[in-house]
Amino acid sequence: MTTFDKYPTTIVSESKHDVWEGSKHIVEQLKTIALDNNLIAIECYPGIDVDKLYRDVIQPLNADETIFTDDLFYSNHTITEMIKSNLTEDDVFGTFSPHSLKELLDDEKVKDVKEKMKNNHKKNIVIYGMGSSLFTEECSLIYVDISRWEIQQRFQQGMPNWKANNQDEQVSRKMKRSYFFEWPLADRLKKALLSKVDFWIDGNDIENLKLISKEKYLQGLNQIVSQPFRLVPFFAPGVWGGEWMREKFDLDKDPVNFAWCFNGVPEENSIFLQYGDCIIQTPANNVVFYHPTELLGNKVYGRFGSEFPIRFNFLDTIKGQNLSLQVHPTTEYIHEEFGAHYTQDESYYILHSEEDAVVYLGLKENIEKEEMIKDLKEAKKGNKDFDDEKFINRMRIKKHDHYSIPGGTIHSQGKNSVVLEISSTPNIYTFKLWDWGRVDLDGKPRPIHLHHGLNTIQWSRDENWVKEHLTSPNQLIAEGEGWYEERTGLHDLEFIETRRHWFSKIVYHETHDSVNVFNLVEGEEAIVESINGEFEPFIVHYAETFIIPEHIKEYSIRPHGPSIEKTIATIKAFVRV
Structure with a gap:
């Protein structure tokens, strides 16, 4: 259950x-x-x-x-x-x-x-x-x-x-x-x-x-904004969608699949507020608008205004298909072309994977740029399939790997994995380069954006560069009795810092002058507690995303319920300020 x-x-x-x-x-x-x-x-x-x-x-x-x-x-x-x-x-x-x-x-x-x-x-x-x-x-x-x-x-x-x-x-x-x-x-x-x-x-x-x-x-x-809280997740099908979330989260049987779960995006998600037996659903963005400094912190608010800059969501391809081969714009490109202040730098945290699961990340060594551009254009016209094996770097993945994907990096999630996507918030600027020759769930071709995509690809990001810069370093930061903390990403080009904690005992956290966004990536249950009693204990379960407002400053997390005396793990994201 x-x-x-x-x-x-x-x-x-x-x-x-x-x-x-x-x-x-x-x-x-x-x-x-x-x-x-x-x-x-x-x-x-x-x-x-x-x-x-x-x-x-x-x-x-x-x-x-x-x-x-x-x-x-x-x-x-x-x-x-x-x-x-x-x-x-x-x-x-x-x-x-x-x-x-x-x-x-x-x-x-x-x-x-x-x-x-x-x-x-x-x-x-x-x-x-x-x-x-x-x-x-x-x-x-x-x-x-x-x-x-x-x-x-x-x-x-x-x-x-x-x-x-x-x-x-x-x-x-x-x-x-x-x-x-x-x-x-x-x-x-x-x-x-x-x-x-x-x-x-x-x-x-x-x-x-x-x-x-x-x-x-x-x-x-x-x-x-005075306690840890969760947003109301929503789930949506997609042409490449999978079956893991349906089974793991006991979702409806009718949809053809479940491709996305948005569970940490205040722009998109709601909050449920309960008064007696009545539940008020309100856009989570209202919290950001009304309490930006308490939620985000002064430094993050000063940098982003009343925008929530971190996004958590799931991508499920178990028994599904590859995502489109895509690229997000660089900061310069998104600003010059669309007037946006920052781009969608992101990362893939592997929550679950089958033996054949892969990610596509960066280019192969010594490819011919003009040949690849020509083949993408021919594929868009429908004259041929794009030969991804010839041009795109592909890597086998396993659970708990973490890959950085700064803007300008060609990437795709392959079939048979579940990704926790940790990224900056802008979520509409995805330039599809190749979509494996398929149509969408409505029977219509999905839009391909070669003009934007080809103008933003960073052609120097080949497999050697990817191995050096974008694969998880798992750098040990600190450790104590029953716990240790690792830096898992992201690249220096990205403003989000991620830390993973493995722990069987209590771990003490600080907010680092930024709102903190978490997911319990290993273990059944954990409890978040106040250091000074300012909020009630908050229980979270496997794969649940939760948010810690910046003004809380210090708090602790420990295994709880069926996870007591077991080693569990959280991934934590905050803005580097």
């Missing part, structure tokens, strides 16, 4: 006070708010089902005037034209839009609405939709929030983007519009509103909305 907790929850309060579940109870509470303030603004993150929100919550309020903000912006076509240069013609890549919501508003429509609101100050008015908070300071402000993973599921079901008539467009293009336009736009506004929101609505479950007061919500966020 699996011990992996797929629904980790932080208990904030034994009481459900100031939490209202279901549309009926939400409406009742909002009606009491309307008695104190005749103007209610309901700000919505893009992806909220505003039609159902209107039917279930807004219409039953019976306000004298209801205003939908989508009607106050320029037309869908006009906005799409305004951001056209950011979206580009590429299926995957674009550049981040610098637009603000105010730039997208139709001034004449806004003028009419503000005049109407001014003249109707004695009437009850509800203004709702994205940007509703922009129209007045004197209001009760409600924020309806949703996780990015839920948004992606809704895209799969045909939901269009905000201010777009693209129900039938490819999900990848919907995601691109969100990634480069909607989400940065909405997140900038959300950061400005954090201290102003009076009530939050959990909009992830369309059939069971939940309302929580500002005080109770902030209590939950405060608790998160």
